[in-house]
Amino acid sequence: KAGVTQTPRYLIKTRGQQVTLSCSPISGHRSVSWYQQTPGQGLQFLFEYFSETQRNKGNFPGRFSGRQFSNSRSEMNVSTLELGDSALYLCASSLGVGDGYTFGSGTRLTVV
Amino acid sequence: GESVGLHLPTLSVQEGDNSIINCAYSNSASDYFIWYKQESGKGPQFIIDIRSNMDKRQGQRVTVLLNKTVKHLSLQIAATQPGDSAVYFCAENRDAGNMLTFGGGTRLMVKP
Numbered sequence: 001k002a003g004v005t006q007t008p009r010y011l012i013k014t015r016g017q018q019v020t021l022s023c024s025p026i027s028g029h030r031s032v033s034w035y036q037q038t039p040g041q042g043l044q045f046l047f048e049y050f051s052e053t054q055r056n057k058g059n060f061p062g063r064f065s066g067r068q069f070s071n072s073r074s075e076m077n078v079s080t081l082e083l084g085d086s087a088l089y090l091c092a093s094s095l096g097v098g099d100g101y102t103f104g105s106g107t108r109l110t111v112v
Numbered sequence: 113g114e115s116v117g118l119h120l121p122t123l124s125v126q127e128g129d130n131s132i133i134n135c136a137y138s139n140s141a142s143d144y145f146i147w148y149k150q151e152s153g154k155g156p157q158f159i160i161d162i163r164s165n166m167d168k169r170q171g172q173r174v175t176v177l178l179n180k181t182v183k184h185l186s187l188q189i190a191a192t193q194p195g196d197s198a199v200y201f202c203a204e205n206r207d208a209g210n211m212l213t214f215g216g217g218t219r220l221m222v223k224p
Binding site for chain 1: 146148153154155156157158161201203210211212213214215216217
């Protein structure tokens, strides 16, 4: 079966711009989570959506937002980009709580 | 687990030897644990998981041990191969939805 698909793979943006990243979960998976990975902070939880509702949110500023559509696809948006937002953004999907989480290959965002 | 930042602990083993990667988790309320493998340029790949009502689980060439008394998790890889070279992360789920907290990671290097 197809895995978790994230687009685009690479992105370069200018400070102050906004960006939207997309994630298509494994078919049948209704939970989608987003993580930020940086060399300095490691993997950090951003937020999780289930059936179009945000269930959990990590400790990130309000510039980071997301949503989930009825087909379980999810997008995350970062507004007013800062240099420190440069990171690998990872999406993971699962059937439900504690059912194992499958990650996509991520979107590498570079802010210049 | 706590992030160790830029300088990942490194475990260097000879091909064919067994590897043991350790992880200390932080929350005694965590009830689900996962080991992930991440290769360069890829997202984390699920290796094996274990629930808090177990203390050992075996997969193909891998074994996870859970010691709840000291909040310690380990991953044992039997007959380590060059393809096992990667960064390994432990993650804990704190029963509040699909929010994983990751350890800082350990880099495994396999010498041929």
